[in-house]
Amino acid sequence: MADINLQEIHDLLIEIAYEAGRLMLTATPSYLDSGTKKNSVDLVTETDRAVEFMVSSRLSKAYPSYSFIGEETYVPGETTLTSAPTFICDPVDGTTNFVHAFPAFCISLGFTVDKIPSVGVIYNPFLDELYTGIKGKGSFVTKKANGGGMEKLKLPLKKEPELLKDLSTCLIGAEWGSDRVGNNFDLKCKVFTKLAASKENGGAMVHSLRCVGSAALNLALVASGQQDVFWEGGCWAWDVAAGWCILEEAGGIMASGNPGNWNPEVDSRAYLAIRGAPSGQKEIVEEFWEVVGNGRLDYKS
Ligand code: IPD
Numbered sequence: 001m002a003d004i005n006l007q008e009i010h011d012l013l014i015e016i017a018y019e020a021g022r023l024m025l026t027a028t029p030s031y032l033d034s035g036t037k038k039n040s041v042d043l044v045t046e047t048d049r050a051v052e053f054m055v056s057s058r059l060s061k062a063y064p065s066y067s068f069i070g071e072e073t074y075v076p077g078e079t080t081l082t083s084a085p086t087f088i089c090d091p092v093d094g095t096t097n098f099v100h101a102f103p104a105f106c107i108s109l110g111f112t113v114d115k116i117p118s119v120g121v122i123y124n125p126f127l128d129e130l131y132t133g134i135k136g137k138g139s140f141v142t143k144k145a146n147g148g149g150m151e152k153l154k155l156p157l158k159k160e161p162e163l164l165k166d167l168s169t170c171l172i173g174a175e176w177g178s179d180r181v182g183n184n185f186d187l188k189c190k191v192f193t194k195l196a197a198s199k200e201n202g203g204a205m206v207h208s209l210r211c212v213g214s215a216a217l218n219l220a221l222v223a224s225g226q227q228d229v230f231w232e233g234g235c236w237a238w239d240v241a242a243g244w245c246i247l248e249e250a251g252g253i254m255a256s257g258n259p260g261n262w263n264p265e266v267d268s269r270a271y272l273a274i275r276g277a278p279s280g281q282k283e284i285v286e287e288f289w290e291v292v293g294n295g296r297l298d299y300k301s
Pocket of ligand 1: 071095177234
C-alpha cells in the first residue's frame with residue numbers, strides 16, 4: 001500500500017463521479033424502454049453502460065496496471081476480486097430508482113488493496129450529494145448548505161452519536177433486491193416481518209424499515225448516522241466497496257448478513273452494516289443475527 005497514493009486516487013474518483021452525474025442527469029431513462037438482465041426487475045439502461053465505459057476508460061488511462069471490476073462488464077465465473085489494487089464500479093446504483101426518477105441513485109466507486117476497501121466515492125447527482133472516504137483519513141459528505149452554497153461535513157453527522165440500545169430503537173435499511181424466489185426470498189420475508197412485528201407477536205418492533213433502493217446510498221446513510229443498520233443479501237462488491245470504506249471511516253462496522261462472521265469478504269454478497277456509536281454495535285449485530293436465526297442467505301458469485 002506504501003507506494004499507492006490514495007489521495008490522488010480519491011481526487012480522480014471524485015472528478016469521474018461528477019462527470020458520471022452529468023451523464024445521468026442528461027439521460028431520460030424510462031422503465032418502459034430499459035433493458036433487463038436476470039429477470040424483469042433487474043434493470044439496466046444505456047446510461048449504466050455509457051457511464052461504466054467512461055469510468056473504465058478514464059481509470060485505465062490513469063492507472064493502466066490496476067484491475068477494474070464493473071457491474072456491466074462483470075463475467076460470472078471469470079471476474080474475481082484479487083488482492084491487486086482494484087477499482088470497483090457501479091455506474092448507476094439504484095437503477096430502478098433512476099428509471100422511475102425516484103431521487104435515490106448514485107455512482108459508486110470503490111478502490112481496494114489486498115481486498116480492503118481503501119477509497120470510496122459515492123455521488124447522488126439528483127441531490128448533488130457526494131460521500132467520500134479514504135482509509136485512515138475519515139469520511140465526509142459534500143452537499144448543499146441550508147443557507148446556500150456547498151458544505152463539506154465530517155461523518156458521522158452527529159459529533160457525539162448516541163449509543164445503540166437495541167433493535168427496537170433502530171431505523172433499519174433493508175432491500176428486497178431482484179431475487180424474488182426460493183430460500184433467500186423466504187428468509188428476507190421472515191426477517192422483515194420479525195423486525196417489524198410487535199414484541200407481543202415475537203418481533204423486535206424496530207422504529208421502522210426503509211427500502212432506499214441503492215445499497216451504496218444505504219451505506220452512506222448508515223455512515224452519516226441517519227440509518228442505524230443496513231442488512232442485505234444479494235448485492236455485489238460494486239454495490240458495497242465504496243460505502244464500506246466510508247462507513248468504517250465514520251466509525252461504523254461491517255459484519256456478515258449471515259450469523260457468525262465478523263469479517264465478511266467484500267464480494268460475499270450478504271452484509272450487515274452498523275453505524276458508528278460509543279457502544280452497542282456488537283450487541284446490535286448479535287441481536288440481528290438472532291432474528292436471522294438458523295436461516296442463511298446464499299448467493300452465488
Ligand atoms: C441494486 C441496488 C439495490 C439492491 C440490489 C442491487 P443496481 O443495484 O443497490 O438496492 O437491493 O441488490 O443489485 O442494480 O441498482 O446497480
